Amino acid sequence: MGEHETATILIVDDEPGLADGYAARLQGHDVRTTYDGQEALDALDEEVDIVFLDRRMPGLSGDEVLETAREQGFDCRIVMLTAIEPSVDIVSMGFDEYLRKPVDRDELRGTVQRMLERAAYDEKLQEYFSLSAKRATLETESDGDVEGTPAYEELCRRLEAVERELDEALEDLPDDDGYVVATDDRTRADSATD
Template identity: 55%
Template sequence: MSEEPPVVLIVEDEPDLADLYAAWLQTDYQVRTAYGGREALDEIDSELDIVLLDRRMPGLSGDEVLVALRERGIDCRVAMVTAVEPDFDIIAMGFDDYLIKPVTKDALKKTVSNLLFRNTYDKGVQELFSLSSKKALLEAEKGNSALEANEEYQELTARIEELRDELDRSIGEVSEHDEFVNMFRSIEADADTDAAAEFDDSDPFGGTQ
């Protein structure tokens, strides 16, 4: 018997939009929908693999749902899917990726696929992916002067370098190493599309290919 498909929870207070996301994903995943933050609390359980979470919702915001999810110890990946422009407050938030509306079908499906890929790695790698996503997003949205003046951003950068050093020492196989490189390029390319940034051949762990 084949394994059950991953479970994706869509939390979105616009029912038509939630249903559209569900239609895009339901062929490949078990999809649940919650049309608001309070309804989402009833759907949070250990079966979840991915949560797609709107931030700005009446009653209970996506930020509050995210806190509740992490406080319950639910070990799933979370992508914020929102019209809220990212600011430095995202650094302290417990999500893994951040999509700014409007979101295309391809972008949504790619995000879910990437988050499932991250689930195959341990906590240290998941943290590195999450922090690198936030760093790339902020660099696409903020100017250099704002980044240089922000203490939280500097701490974020330092933590990423620390994790890279730790993981660089633990990587043993070239094939696995290449998977890391490709994923990091995907993270940064997705976050920096508006700036049309292109990547050089830098290794995300500090070396070169």
């Protein structure tokens, strides 16, 4: 999707004023708002591209909504948008990005753009970005010392393994030197005729 195409976005927050405020900031997109976890699952379908999901809600929590959505095979990007300080529990969660409230219009719209771009990536690259987002979130947003914890160390090992797989995939790509040389030759020929 390009920068000006519309996305279907589901905003889930038990504070209606916040959910509606986020929706207003995303004008130009098809935005659905729900105010609890069960409503979110009912509103989630194959048309949804991105979900902004609060973690702490009465009844069905955002964590449970996330887990159910992934179990049911929904292939949308899920952004946790929450006031909860992250801890190593996020390592096993299947989200794509973690934002701490409050977020402004530019951050919200920038996140939408990143998620739309990532949707075009293959699974390995999506996994890489998800793991990278978790590590960055833990390193910048967590007050507790997460380094050295088993979950954090496992996250780092998984990220390194995915990076190696991506590096190996890049090494297997055909060499484009012929294209570069041809382009350089054409550039030199164009310069000679000027």
